[in-house]
Amino acid sequence: MSKFSSVNKELIEILNNEYISALNDFNMDNWLACFSQQGQYILTAEENIRRNLPVAFMLDDCYARLKDRVKQVMEIQYDSSEHYQMRHFTQLISATESENGVIETKFNFSVYYTPRDTHQTETLCVGKYEDSIVIEKGEALFQKRVAIVDTNVLPRYVVYPV
Amino acid sequence: MSTKNNSTPSLDWPAKTNHVPKEVFEMEGLWEEELKNIFYGEEWHPIVHRAEIPNPGDYKAAQLGEINVFAVHGDDGEIRVFQNTCTHRGTSLVTESSGNKKELECPYHRWLFNLEGDLVGCPGDREFSPDFDKKDYGLLKLRVEAFYGLYFATMSDKTPPLKEYFGESFYEPLQRLLGGDGRLNLIGYQKVIYDCNWKAYCDNDGYHGALLHKAFAMLNWQGGQGTQIVTKNGHLCFDSELTMPDHVDALEDGSILDFKGTETSNGSIVLMSFPITVYTKHMDMLNIRYSFPKGPKGVEVHYAYFSHQDDDDExxxxxxxxxxxxxGPCGLISMEDASVFSRIDKGNRTQGDAIFQKGVKDEYAIPLEVGQTDETGNLARWERYRELMGFERRAK
Incomplete structure (x- = not known):
């Protein structure tokens, strides 16, 4: 069976592009807008997934938590963070539609970061997204985006979602 | 106390005990002396909690200074810590950060060790040297002591027994932090490298809490009564009451801050054992931060989190x-600490001293009685560091 069985790839790609643009443009409201009202976001390490350990780096398991994530970045910790420019590169690996209409997708990603003091670009993390996507009013939205990093030891503290 | 030898870099240490020379953080040549005098000296270092390797054959790799070690759960139920090296030619035996093995085989010449560290097989041994005896070639085992499931290792035979080393003012709250009885389950890790010297990572105080962490104020989160206890050998214990607001207006989902409370804490226990490890029981989080300096620059921190075996699903x-x-490195009430580690590191590449002020009553004494919101709890650790490194304090 094709890894892209009868799925509207274009809508998925648009959603993913909006997501990474939001983060790379430092626009957390646009990041939030990528999720449905049932949306969840998880950033975790491959080691935790492999060993069935549920703790994550970020665990926003309801829409209220997603809104609190925006507040954490933009208000609560804004002035104490050393901000950095992120740049995401993603690659759609698979997209399949389940019986309930939810589209399951996988993307590989690599994320680079450039601090505003050294301006030297380094790798923040490499991994994969495992997503559940719903189509609402002709628009794709994340019901769940799980970012699983192969980079089990992150090279710095992480201010923003990946 | 170690004595200073001729190869030790000299450092002019200020007379005032609340002054620390900034060059102590990344001065060339210091790390090698710190390894010898501190990490390989008379100190206990936490390596693993039993909950992380609960089954026979489970192992976990770690570092002690620059020495690669691993803890392994033996078939006899004992947990041992070995240097990660075959006793033949030195090949590392464990190549992953964790896993499970029935036995430990070196791939190079197929020397085989059981989980207790005994050499049980070595092909061609009839042609070995005349004095060869398998009994002499067991894995290099570190001295270990356990405290409610948490296993500490030391490189020295002279290190005092664990309870004596820590003292009751430290091990009593550590017991509570480990759930009271040490019956924990591992629920996950967060691992990160902080861009600072390991000693900058260690400085923690009761002064910065409400000032750095804006979440505390935004959440109307009141710190209650508490104590900060310092031991002469540089361990530190904060034991504080947390008074949580009835309703958290600043967050959409205030449930994240619920303190369901257990009998072992008033809200917050933060411990730091010399030289580098932090342990916290903050609200309902049980957390050990295994910390590994990456030489003079950078420290790798593995936050391990636990639940208690009696917890219900909720x-x-x-x-x-x-x-x-x-x-952790992304946390609502701790990400700022990580930011400060990095900024301290950069800021200390300047001239002069780093100066502690809050709580200083006598600039020439080492205070062991400090207030809850003082920063002087760090001074006993710095004094112990100075003594172990053999730096002379300038005359008053």
Whole structure:
């Protein structure tokens, strides 16, 4: 069976592009807008997934938590963070539609970061997204985006979602 | 106390005990002396909690200074810590950060060790040297002591027994932090490298809490009564009451801050054992921060989080949510600490001294009685560091 069985790839790609643009443009409201009202976001390490350990780096398991994530970045910790420019590169690996209409997708990603003091670009993390996507009013939205990093030891503290 | 030898870099240490020379952080040549005098000296270093390797054959790799070690759960139920090297030619035996093995085989010449560290097989041994005896070639075992499931290792035979080393003012809250009885389950890790010297990572105080962490004020989160206890050998214990607001207006989902409370804490226990390890029981999070200096620059921190074996499903879920969102390198109430580590590191590449002020009553004494919101709790650790490194304090 094709890894892209009868799925509207274009809508998925648009959603993913909006997501990474939001983060790379430092626009957390646009990041939030990528999720449905049932949306969840998880950033975790491959080691935790492999060993069935549920703790994550970020665990926003309801829409209220997603809104609190925006507040954490933009208000609560804004002035104490050393901000950095992120740049995401993603690659759609698979997209399949389940019986309930939810589209399951996988993307590989690599994320680079450039601090505003050294301006030297380094790798923040490499991994994969495992997503559940719903189509609402002709628009794709994340019901769940799980970012699983192969980079089990992150090279710095992480201010923003990946 | 170690004595200074001729190869030790000299450092002019200020007479005032609340002054620390900034060059102590990354001065060339210091790291090698710190390894010898501190990390390989008379100190206990936490390596693993039994909950991380609960089954026979489970192992976990770690570092002690620059020495690669691993802890392994033996078939006899004992947990041992070995240097990660075959006793033949030195090949590393464990190549992953964790896993499970029935036995430990070196791939190079197929020397085989059981989980207790005994050499049980070595092909061609009839042609070995005349004095060869398998009994002499067991894995290099470190001295270990356990405290409620947490295994500490030391490189020295002279290190005092664990309880004597820590003292009751430290091990009593550590017991509470380990759930009271040490019956824990591992629920996950967060691992990160902080861009600072390991000694900058160690400085923690009761002064910065409400000032750096804006979340405390935004959440109307009142710190209650508490104590900060310092031991002469540089361990530190904060034991504080947390008074949580009835309703958290600043967050959409205030449940993340629920303190469901257990009998072992008033809200917050933060411990730091010399030289580098932090342990916290903050609200319902049980957390050990295994910390590994990357030489003079950078420190790798592995935050390990636990639940208690008596928790119901709801409590486990709550601990998972808090652990994932409040502490660690992305946490709502700790990410700022990571930022400060990095900024201290950069800022200390300047001239002069780093100066402690809050709580200083006598600039020439080492205070062991300090207030809850003082920063003087760090001074006993700095004094112990200075003594172990053999730096002379300038005359008054």
């Amino acid at each position: 409590m486990v879920r709550h601990r998972i949510r808090q652990s994932s969102n409040l502490l």
